[in-house]
Amino acid sequence: MILAEARKMLEENGEVAFRVTELAERCGIAVGLLYHYYKDRDALVAAVRESQFLAHIEGDVEMLANVVSATADLDAVLKIIVDDFSNPRSAERNEFRLDRMEALVAMRHNPELGQRLTDAEGRLTTEIITTVRQAKKDGLVDPMVDENALAFMLEVIPLGTALANVYGDYLPSEEAWRALLTRMLVSLLPPQ
16 A cells, blocks of 8 residues: 555655655655655655555566466467567556666665565566576477576567657557567577
């Protein structure tokens, strides 16, 4: 509840106007209780931004891991990566991407947030690399593909599609985008 209300306040008025006393009031709790959980205002803001950064990506990583380990079905994996994670026309996905970017921008002046996001990203990357290793064992990824590079690519492409918000008339058709991504990903298959 605290993080959700704090996020609303940050979205309403920005970080500069964020006041811990107002948050306590909105949550119906004592200010001292907030400081019991968060050492100071910056730690509270960092916790909000971290939750914003992780809000949907953890579920995405888990979904991909489940499909790879359960089915080892190339079409199912491609569908998730191409049609779900990397769909530039999905309004919901674009909101998730912008939330992640907002958290990244906020860390510029908040070293504690930078460390929290680095730690969180380390956990995510470890899970993605585990999934890539499983995909290699299942014959979905060439054993010669660098796991760190592929893990990075699997996060960069969806995040980069946030540019769809400003790409205007240059945004490729759904078919062209899907064909390009599929071609790129199929190139990662083991040699036949």
